[in-house]
Amino acid sequence: MPNANEADAPTAAAESDVAATSVDTGPPAADDISTKDGVDYNSLTGDPGSGKMVFAQCRTCHVTDPGVNKIGPSLAGIVGHHSGSVAGYNYSEANKNSGITWTEAKLFQYLENPQRVIPKTKMIFAGLPDAQKRADLIAYLKNPS
Incomplete structure (x- = not known):
């Protein structure tokens, strides 16, 4: 029969895992382009015509x-x-002190959830959860003529 400490070990480990995943690590670094949905910007091709509609x-x-x-x-030349x-x-x-350069991949990340990337930004937009729409919007912003 296990002692009390051994019986509690799985529960303690599970609680530890939950605590580790819920810790707020702050915004991603300026050079971090990971998205919450896991989509890589380079895996998509943006359509400027569709991006104009998103805009x-x-x-x-x-x-x-x-x-x-x-x-x-x-957003001219962003x-x-x-x-x-x-x-x-x-x-x-x-925003001024974020150290971010708006590369296409960083914009892709930001547009998913602006408050995640720059907490306390004045932009109140909740974000674009659709990765293809984000890619389309960026394609449009690159040449909005």
Whole structure:
């Protein structure tokens, strides 16, 4: 017959596993491009035409015209820019200090859940759970003409 400590061991191990998975590790590092859904951006091909339709929901706060800021900053030329760097827009400290360069893969991660990538960002958008729509939107943002 097992002693009390041996009988409790599986329960303690299970509780330990639950605690380990629920620990908040904070936002992903600036160079981390992992997504919660596990989809790799490079596994998709974005369609700019479909991305333009996805962008319709972004237009409340953003435009792709250079130098035109609305509730959110202009997204003209966003790919390759550093976060918090659009002239004339008042960014949150979290965004300005994130150290992020908006590569296509980082945008893909951010668009999935903006608050996960930059906690305390002013952007209140919940995100795009559909990976293909994120890829399409990025394809459009690269050349929004």
